[in-house]
Amino acid sequence: MNAQAIKALVFDVFGTVVDWRNGVAREAAPLLQRHGLTLDPFEFADAWRREYGPAMNTIRNGQRPFVRLDVLHRENLDNALRALGVDAGAIAAHELDELNLAWHRLDPWPDSIEGLLRMKRRYIIAPLSNGNIRLMIDMAKRAALPWDAILGAELVQMYKPSPDVYTKTAEILGLAPHEVCLVAAHNGDLAAARNCGLATAFVPRPTEHGPGQRTDLEATQPWDWIAADMNDLATQLGCQR
């Protein structure tokens, strides 16, 4: 694959650009403590994230019209607490609403900003995330993610890995699918993008799910680029330091 043929790099965000697990655990810890809950904040983060896929499935399969991720996250928060044996009703709604914004306040992996800044000089860079636009704006402003635009699920009104998300994003960019490259730490996301004709770049994030992670430790297909991190990807794509 020739890097010259690519005009835009679009990025998975949760796990690929930012570290959701440490961020959510950090944001949840004070609330858990305040309410005398002895839950491990990392277990809580994992439980909340476990609701993510199933919640989007109801929209992907047409059971439910599209709602933005902030809405799903808030519902998932109640469900996660319940699954952990916590009575969500005993916690004030405004506290849970505030905790729901934890996803807006995630930190980038150490290489993300520098890599993005390098890639931005040569390519259009944008998130192609299931996160909604306001979530991505808040995250970018706090973390200084230098996006050229906020693309993703909310524009297309559908969640990845539904094909529309990839193909309509290329269309919005006025590009052919092969001129757009998805960068992700998840083989499944890349497989869906490749099926739609997009180019693909894998950046492993072996601690996204904590020390015991067993999935997505390496590329499971010969993706167009396989990089050690965002800086290595920038180098492979010919973007100067």
Next chain:
Amino acid sequence: MNAQAIKALVFDVFGTVVDWRNGVAREAAPLLQRHGLTLDPFEFADAWRREYGPAMNTIRNGQRPFVRLDVLHRENLDNALRALGVDAGAIAAHELDELNLAWHRLDPWPDSIEGLLRMKRRYIIAPLSNGNIRLMIDMAKRAALPWDAILGAELVQMYKPSPDVYTKTAEILGLAPHEVCLVAAHNGDLAAARNCGLATAFVPRPTEHGPGQRTDLEATQPWDWIAADMNDLATQLGCQR
């Protein structure tokens, strides 16, 4: 109006942030010369812009499904040439396609970048333009416009001043209309935004239409803010230098 109540500033772009007339004239001049056309490039720019409103009207009134502005600009280019007595068919399509990108390569007014950078520290800033997403991305990358996101007509699939464009943009931002302020050099755009409950800021651009401009020379309503330029607006909004 209290600047503290505002969370996001959304900007009209053509005329308000960038100078379309000089930019289009500059981009058109070589093509006109190459084809031995004695048209004044500024008259040509004005003729092209005259097709803008009528073309969007067919979409605003439901006669035609939404198409992005790049498509309308390309059709308008043929119409403008025809109106000026030029045979558009005698010019190669690829030359006209290239000229159509003139709108992606407009320069900001001298105060725009500094003002935007100041406002960005305190507010979410985004275009609320009829220009499509790719057009806004290309313009921002070339001119270093520091947008937090690209909002506007293409997201909402409708053109200003239709009310949906303003109200759905506030909704996407997760804000009440009164927490969003439209910044524009056009009283009509501001009136439509105010009707939808948005706050309003007027920045005059008295040479947008050239030396003989007669419209929008001053505020025709008591807008929430009336500023001399983007820097003055930043100052009025309490954004430090």
